[in-house]
Amino acid sequence: MPHHEKHVLGLSGGKDSAALAIYMRQNYPELDIDYFFTDTGKELPEVYEFLGKLEGFLGKPILRLNPNRDFDYWLKQYNNFLPSAQTRWCTRQLKLKPFEEWIKPFLEEGMTVHSYVAIRADEPYREGYNAKQDSLKIHLPFKDDGIDKPGVAEILESSGLGWPKYYEWRSRSGCTFCFYQQKIEWVRLKERHPEAFDEAKAYEKDALEHGSPFTWSQGESLDELTEPARIRQIKEDYEKRLLKIKARKKQNPLRPDSELIDIDDVYGQPKFCVACHK
Incomplete structure (x- = not known):
């Protein structure tokens, strides 16, 4: 039964997830999707601006999931060791955990949660969110429908939303001090x-x-x-x-x-x- 299903789409403030939200709204309008953004409190101002514009396009609010413990708390827990590619505690604690805590009650109620992830057709599905529960289903619409990087650019431009402002100087969203930066x-x-x-x-x-x-x-x-x-x-x-x-x-x-x-x-x-x- 439909009310036993929930559809969610995580926005990072990045171009791919924004394009996926637009794509789903345009191609699957019958799905009632909850859009969410996990706010670490260390995001770029351009990210918040972009999310605001996206909310306008989607015509519904983007839920803000806040970690109940902030970056400073976890930094102390990890003995002041900065997160790194070897120890990515920031993703685990500030992004994945709040998502897990948010959907946990739905899963416990016996609902099936469908999560839509913006992996493009031209990239391997490496370290995405691997569902540990059978009732959490991960979907990759861009991969399934053959949408690549130029396809994402087209979706953003034709929607009138355009590119996030940080794109003028940086390749991706995420924390201001992400260690993956060049x-x-x-x-x-x-x-x-x-x-x-x-x-x-x-x-x-x-x-x-x-x-x-x-x-x-x-x-x-x-x-x-x-x-x-x-x-x-x-x-x-x-x-x-x-x-x-x-x-x-x-x-x-x-x-x-x-x-x-x-x-x-x-x-x-x-x-x-x-x-x-x-």
């Missing part, structure tokens, strides 16, 4: 949001003093990364790589590909957290 993104964070950069630097300094082996960016502290000579080097390296990619790409006059080149393309696709960056 060096160029740290440099731009310092230029665009100096207060968020300073906060990240303070966390790093504190963590290093407590013996954490990790800096936010691999192999150097944020202090070292933002020495004037180092900034110049990072920017030059980025420009060189960008030119190489542009030279390799065939120009399609109907689709200027420059808008589809993002920082991940320039440096090669890194691993990332589906919960935070889609």
Whole structure:
């Protein structure tokens, strides 16, 4: 029976999940989908702005799921060790746990929860949310319907929503100090949001003093990364790589590909957290 089913779609503030929300609204209007966003409290201001515009398009509020313990609480629990690709406690505690706690009562009532995840047709389904319960069903509509990165761009543009503003300087949503950022993104964070950069630097300094082996960016502290000579080097390296990619790409006059080149393309696709960056 329909009332024993619930449909949910998690938004990260990223372009893929936003495009999926638009796609589902346009192609499956009969589904009553609950859209949700897990707010770590450390998101970029551009993310909140984008979610506001998306709410306008969807015509319904996006639920805000807040972790009951914030980043600072978990940082202490993990002995001041910064989250890293090896120990991604931030995704676990600040994104997945609130989702699990939110759907738990529905599952306990015997409902089937359908969760829609924005994995595109042109990417492998790596570290998505793996359902532990049979009554939580994960669906990948983009993968099923063959929608790739250009397809996502088309959905965003034709809806009038366009791209998130952070796209001008960064490839994905997520926390201001996400360790998956490239060096160029740290440099731009310092230029665009100096207060968020300073906060990240303070966390790093504190963590290093407590013996954490990790800096936010691999192999150097944020202090070292933002020495004037180092900034110049990072920017030059980025420009060189960008030119190489542009030279390799065939120009399609109907689709200027420059808008589809993002920082991940320039440096090669890194691993990332589906919960935070889609």
